[in-house]
Amino acid sequence: MMGRPSRSVLLERMNRMLDELRKDIASGRLQTGQYIPSEVALGKQFGISKESVRQALDKLVEEGLIRKIRRVGNQVVGKAAGTAERAITDTDLREGAGDGTTDGVRKEMFSIPRAASVTRNVLKLAYYPVLEHEAILIPLIQAFEQRYSGVKIELLPTPLPVDYAEHGMADVFTVSIWDHMKLLEKDPSLRIMSEPPTGLSCYPKLNDIFQSADGRLSAAPFIFSPVLLCYNQDHLDACGIEEPNENWTWYTLQKHARTLSRELGVQGFASHVQSLNRWPVFLLQNGFRFNEQLPDRIADSPDLWESLRISRDLIHGQDKIRPLLSENDADIEHWFREGKVSMIMTTYFGMNSLLDSPISYAAAPLPSLRNNDTLLLVTGLSCSSSSPVPELSRALIEFLCGEEAQRLIRRHTLSLPACPAAYTVQDGLMGNRPSQDLTPEQILEQGQFYSRLNIKPRIIEDMRDQLKGFWSSIEDEIEAGERLEQLLKSHS
Known part of the structure; x- marks a missing residue:
């Protein structure tokens, strides 16, 4: 079992992490509005605890390079003029940094402006990380980028995609029926959600849940599943x-x-x-x-x-x-x-x-x-009403919920595609699948x-x-x- 690093080794690792982050920001590898790697990821990369990462990142906040956003991450804001770079010292370690946030950051939370450097060919997608596995999201995004040359999708994996949308940090975001219910309770008109593309093929029942209080469609169903029983046949x-x-x-x-x-x-x-x-x-x-x-x-x-x-x-x-x-x-x-x-x-x-x-x-x-009865779970895709690229946002949703992408989801996952035509695919189904299964009609009933x-x-x-x-x-x-x-x- 590895012991804790000595104080001198800890200081060296913290300062090395800061130097690399400063270089990435200065070179443009990390641009204004983007997020640096998570505190957990940085801790693993540089061999330090999450608390030490937080303490070190306070220096970048002081230098005006990043800002800490509660429950989201650490966002690059650029180089503040006249602010000198400073290394972590032994005094800093003795003083400690609590949970790595200052009172100002706690008060700030999400109250920050949308990054001014966003360009018209960049689309920000906030999504639940599990969708990379449950809906082969990364290959689908790559296919979209190939089809729409010049368009870059900025991927924002987060357990809180609705929060990203609420604060202008996502153009398109995923929403579960649970998060949709909580948002509807807070704002019955669902002002942060603009209407998805029309004409998408979908099981009608799935559309029923994604509506505002006045009946406006707020999201396009993407994938769904019932709660069911799975058993070992042997x-x-x-x-x-x-x-x-x-x-x-x-x-x-x-x-x-x-x-x-x-x-x-x-x-x-x-x-x-x-x-x-x-x-x-x-x-x-x-x-x-x-x-x-x-x-x-x-x-x-x-x-x-x-x-x-x-x-x-x-x-x-x-x-x-x-x-x-x-x-x-x-x-x-x-x-x-x-x-x-x-x-x-x-x-x-x-x-x-x-x-x-x-x-x-x-x-x-x-x-x-x-x-x-059973519980029906649905994940949808919604356009943010504050997006500067609404047409491109709708194009992404139309692609992901369209028959081509939905057929790929059907072939490579067990998640149920919201498009009825995709479920009819029986050839080329990948992986070890259940020998007995439920039908969509049975599930929806x-x-x-x-x-x-x-x-x-x-x-x-x-x-x-x-x-x-x-x-x-x-x-x-x-x-x-x-x-x-x-x-x-x-x-x-």
Whole structure:
């Protein structure tokens, strides 16, 4: 195990990082308006901690070379006249730098002007990083640049593409239905989103979710997936368990999960239940609607507690000594890929990690409670209303959502293309794919959006946080119910 570098070595590495960044800015390799590499990436490159990177970058802020933008990154702003370059000294290390931000930067946050150096042939695309894998985004962008000679796409991978658009830093941005709901709650007119190109071929239901309060289309559907059940066929065959079908309930799944756990020594079923893309499914399947239940005590609603009880039992109700502890949905998919789990609650987005795996697997609709509804997840593309290149922005969306690009997504990923014609592609499908699959018609019939629950997204987020004790079995339904009741009162 490597020890921490000595103080002199740390100083040398920090100053070397600063020198290279200054040279990149002076040479134009990093231009005004662009972002330097992330603090994590710089730390790995120069062998220093993220805290040391932050402390060193304060010097570039003092020199007027960069500005720190909360939750986004460090943006190049040019060379400030009369500001001398200064190396990191031993005194700086003794004084420390806290979290690497000054009070001025904290106050500034996003309140900065759009970079004046943006040219008309540069298009800024802010997108979720997972789309590089889930929608082969980089090759698609390269294909667009080849078709539109002279156009350069500036890629801005970020978990917060809507924030980029809100502050004029993106011409085109990706938006999930969850982020769209949160934006709609804040601004029902969706002023930051201009209408996407018209005439795009798309499953009509997917357009329903991307609309402003007055019915204006705000984004073009790009890819989608239901929450579904994925299972290891070899595991089920070894235990003589029939493959999941429309007659399975969650109680059927729990029974078979115990058999798999007992006979194979694996986790029979796993799900990152507390995910915002998982636990609301149980509410949908029980027909629970928040606006119908709010007048009564939340703890007295049998529909709610049956839903939550099932989600808790799926964590604790197996024969394994202890449940799997997951930080996110990707952990569950990783364990499934390694053969440690037999059945998982996942999406086609997550199943993309299985394309290069050797396991034999299949997909099926989720087991049911009172109905067989599932959650439908969609990622869309939107034009920023503040973009100086609106026609070029629409051209990019038209290309990415057009049949040619959508067919490539179909061939190279498991993500479902929003264009119906693309799904008909059966030749040249790449990778290890599920032997049994769902049809778009089946998915769209059973798939529902969060909006069906009639509750604001921030309340769902707060409920998730309050339910952690219940899911961990350290609180009973009475205690958890009282917490939820207080929470909902605070939001009323």
